[in-house]
Amino acid sequence: DTEVTQTPKHLVMGMTNKKSLKCEQHMGHRAMYWYKQKAKKPPELMFVYSYEKLSINESVPSRFSPECPNSSLLNLHLHALQPEDSALYLCASSQELTSTYNEQFFGPGTRLTVL
């Protein structure tokens, strides 16, 4: 299984809603990532988990809250988002965080629209 899955595929939410994005991989990867991608821009790193511990938080606003319940799952909890948070949210995984060959496998993404 060389797949990263993400749910939901699309999400529309109001600014007062609370929702969660989910990501799952069964490749035994120990590093997992959340990226945000706006149209015609490269992926922008948000968070990195290594061995289920938060390793990197790229100064992301607290309205985004990551969680790694176990080595296969990664969640992103959303609360009080702004319209400018509308984007494609990508989850990725790789074997290890500190590895020279660190191919990241991406999930299909969640297209988020904040009204």
Added chain:
Amino acid sequence: GQNIDQPTEMTATEGAIVQINCTYQTSGFNGLFWYQQHAGEAPTFLSYNVLDGLEEKGRFSSFLSRSKGYSYLLLKELQMKDSASYLCAVVDSNYQLIWGAGTKLIIKP
């Protein structure tokens, strides 16, 4: 600072060859990836270079010169499905991927 440069957009003809260049200045170097991304979809891995030289994989090849901070992706026998964005990403000294802005490749019949 860290900087990766790629052309914003390129156009090529079906059946032809196209070369997409990438130059980088990063804090350390632990390899360079090329990813393909179709609009609205996730990036997919194309190639990885860590040593100087050419890596060939079917219709796609990638070249690296570490001394020049330069890489290119060569696509041969272009097909309409190759229309996509091509992202160059460098692994820096902290093992983080530093992404270029991507090159949008348009293939014309």
